[in-house]
Amino acid sequence: MAKQERIQQDIETLRRITEPCACGTQRPSYTPEYRLAIEYVKKRMKEFGLETREDNAGNLYGVLAGTQKDAPKIISGSHLDSVKCSGAYDGIAGVLCALEAARMIAESGAPLRHPLEVMGTIGEEGTRFGQALIGSQLVEGSWGEPQLDEFRGLEDGLTLRETMKAYGLPGSTTGVCRRDERVKAFIELHDEQGPILENAGISIGVVENIVAISWMHITVHGLASHPGTIPMSVRRDACVGACKLICAVTDYAREHYDGEATVTAGKLEVFPGNTNCIPSRCDFTIDIRTCNGAYRDDLVRFIREKKADVERACRVTIDVREGMRQAPTALDAKVQQCIEDACKKLGYSWRRMNSGAGHDAMIFARIWPTAMVFVQSHDGLTHHPDEYVPPEELAKGADVLYETFRMLDAQRDD
Ligand SMILES: [Zn+2]
Structure with missing residues (x-):
């Protein structure tokens, strides 16, 4: 199956894993539907030779081993949760494109030196607790045990800890924070959620700053x-x-x-x-x-x-x-350059731009060299059931991630 059909098939499968919802996809964190979605992504990770694990916060990881044991990880992904009555791309597209790039590497017969980790974060949208970026801030370490008792579900009133336990997690943050880990780079691919790329007929946005x-x-x-x-x-x-x-x-x-x-x-x-x-x-x-x-x-x-x-x-x-x-977040210049070089190598159109929305990337930028890749969003529509990214544009996104991982892999580690 071709790259774009495979990504599209996963998009469509995950679109249907939703809470009963009249309009679009609804996959709030720590729900049975979220569990089904995470199990599907995990199954795909295993098919492509990634070793999977979930942390105590509910973040999902799949690691493709590198040839150099002590080399820092290259990490790529986005969030797996959605807002109410949402589209099928926001967040999950970044996980699936990273997964596709990992598959390309696994099947190329030329493994990376660095381990490549595909990451799917939980609780990025503020839907369930009125607090956004939960999974990433627990990993980054700004949040920890106190927030597990402080945050309460907007609808059910349960604390984050109670919610985690009901979902099947131990209800602690042990092992979640990765602040001290050496990481080569974190790259988040996301749909632009705006009309700039599509209107200009450009495929890839290389994000310089988050507003x-x-x-x-x-x-x-x-x-x-x-x-x-x-x-x-x-x-x-x-x-x-x-x-x-x-x-x-x-x-x-x-x-x-x-x-x-x-x-x-x-x-x-x-x-x-x-x-x-x-x-x-x-x-x-x-x-x-x-x-x-x-x-x-x-x-x-x-x-x-x-x-x-x-x-x-x-x-x-x-x-x-x-x-x-808030202060703006400047993303890592060296990683941006790799993304730009990847676009040049592939012959894909690209432009530098800023992100008008917040993302997990702005949290990880505090601890790791971080960058973002934008792909087109049709009509800039997002948080809406009709959100759409053309399959060929998603495939280009996966290609850009693949080439960027290769370029990062060839660089010396600091
Ligand atoms: Zn998002």
Whole structure:
């Protein structure tokens, strides 16, 4: 069977391993469906000669032995869980492409010097506990035993430890953290989850940075009153103030930072929330994403400056509070170069780009030389049942991983 058919067959098999769900694939961590999916991937790993193991967190590993016993591992993979009513590619595509590249190496008759490990992480999506990147942060070591009792299921209220035990794990983090392990590189292939590659007709994205996310929490205070008796010129409408500020900052971002920064007002609550009442208060959030700290600072400055204009124009008062403020993650330049060289060797089109979404790679970048490969997402659709990556593009992704592993393998270890 050809490469692309084999990957596609696995994609389709795993698409059908889902919780009862009317629309797409639903594979939350630590569920019977997750177990079925992990057993299927494990079976495929064994077929291709990989030695499998699961850690106490539920992360899956399959190792293809190298010829040099003490050489550090080359690791590649992504997450195996999904959000609700999701597509068939987010996460799992990165595991299957890494597995396909491992198969190509196993069948080539020319083994790598370094052990090659295919990794499938658990709990990357924040679906079940409201906490994302669980498997990777337990491996990286930022999280450990305390989080097992701290995190509770959003729906069932069980702790992470109780959930792990019910799933069949011992309920401890023993042996999960790999912070002290020497690793040659970690490479995560993922669908782009955006339209840039497809629109440009380019196959491969070589990711340079993963964006920093900043959240702002904004409250506009106005005055509630009758909607029919207060003339337009004297009212103090909190919702109008919020909308003016949202439009101003999104226009500013589009004019100055299109392709470089995004601004999203995704949550807006109006009080008291009556059809026949001028809004007295409006709470909303602004999500700012960019790889450039100066752009972020400028957008925050703009919001604060514009706030004064809106306060005057709408006769309202506005509180601006900065919430989460992350730093961008720069990925490893040497590994990026290997990916780029692999694309050149294969004759595949590629471009450098940033990731606007968070990934396990930003956690592993704290401890290992880390890089990411993007493949096309049709229409940029993701977290949606119609998410689609053309099979030939997935096959190209597997080829790029294969060549990148070979190039890394030929390099001297530091
Ligand atoms: Zn993902």
